[in-house]
Amino acid sequence: MADVTIRTLTRAARFSVRCGEADRTAAAEALGVPLIGTIGAIAVAGPRRSLCLGPDEWIVAAPLEDGPAMTAAFAASPAVGSLVEVTNRDVTFAITGPGGEELLAHGCPRDLSKLAPGRGVRTVFDGVSVVLWRFDDRFEMTVWRSYVPFVEALLSAAAREMQAA
Amino acid sequence: MILIHCPYCDETLPEAEFTYAGEAHVVRPDPSVSDETWRDFLYIRSNPKGPHAERWRHAHGCGRYFNAIRDTVSDRVLTTYKAGESKPVLPGDVK
Numbered sequence: 636m637a638d639v640t641i642r643t644l645t646r647a648a649r650f651s652v653r654c655g656e657a658d659r660t661a662a663a664e665a666l667g668v669p670l671i672g673t674i675g676a677i678a679v680a681g682p683r684r685s686l687c688l689g690p691d692e693w694i695v696a697a698p699l700e701d702g703p704a705m706t707a708a709f710a711a712s713p714a715v716g717s718l719v720e721v722t723n724r725d726v727t728f729a730i731t732g733p734g735g736e737e738l739l740a741h742g743c744p745r746d747l748s749k750l751a752p753g754r755g756v757r758t759v760f761d762g763v764s765v766v767l768w769r770f771d772d773r774f775e776m777t778v779w780r781s782y783v784p785f786v787e788a789l790l791s792a793a794a795r796e797m798q799a800a
Numbered sequence: 801m802i803l804i805h806c807p808y809c810d811e812t813l814p815e816a817e818f819t820y821a822g823e824a825h826v827v828r829p830d831p832s833v834s835d836e837t838w839r840d841f842l843y844i845r846s847n848p849k850g851p852h853a854e855r856w857r858h859a860h861g862c863g864r865y866f867n868a869i870r871d872t873v874s875d876r877v878l879t880t881y882k883a884g885e886s887k888p889v890l891p892g893d894v895k
């Protein structure tokens with residue numbers, strides 16, 4: 636039986652960042668976390684982190700109380716781009732334990748053994764677009780709030796099935 | 801399930817992350833063309849049996865549109881390339 640635990644994380648400040656290559660460094664400076672230009676790359680700076688989702692798109696997460704200062708810093712920065720706060724749109728689940736990959740395989744068609752710790756992706760979980768971060772000890776899966784009851788039910792049913800196996 | 805190589809993510813991924821977006825390289829004509837030409841632009845597609853150039857979007861991924869050559873008989877994706885790049889010549893293509 637593969638052990639797995641699912642819990643809902645407390646709210647974090649979250650931003651969707653879009654900008655071109657020319658503005659990437661300035662945008663990162665304003666937000667206080669590097670924005671790496673390779674899809675799937677995670678950058679960490681203290682409690683803040685970023686994940687590159689597309690050629691000109693990142694998701695940035697930070698402690699809730701850092702949000703307003705980050706918005707202000709981006710507005711004051713010379714970086715041309717868009718910063719959209721999505722704090723209230725997103726709910727994040729942490730999935731820990733050796734059964735994490737197997738649990739997520741119930742809804743995610745990707746081969747998650749190929750997603751190395753320290754990398755992340757936007758992918759799909761049973762039809763729902765999700766952002767998946769992989770760290771040494773856990774996965775974090777971010778879901779739009781309105782999908783949470785569905786995703787949560789599916790995760791717990793899958794965990795029960797794994798328990799029963 | 802079809803496996804598709806996203807030229808932006810540089811990874812071969814399951815079809816479930818992608819959405820199909822019709823035939824590629826359909827060029828919008830000048831609006832002054834005849835009704836017949838405009839009708840053909842809107843509705844007439846090549847519908848080949850064999851390699852077909854088509855648009856796909858990595859919707860549950862990087863979000864980019866790109867082009868793919870898919871064999872409509874085997875459903876195998878022969879190659880993919882970024883939007884804006886010209887259609888690659890495949891072995892067996894008539895020159």
Ligand SMILES: [Zn+2]
Binds near residue numbers: 807808861862863864
């Ligand atoms: Zn992609």
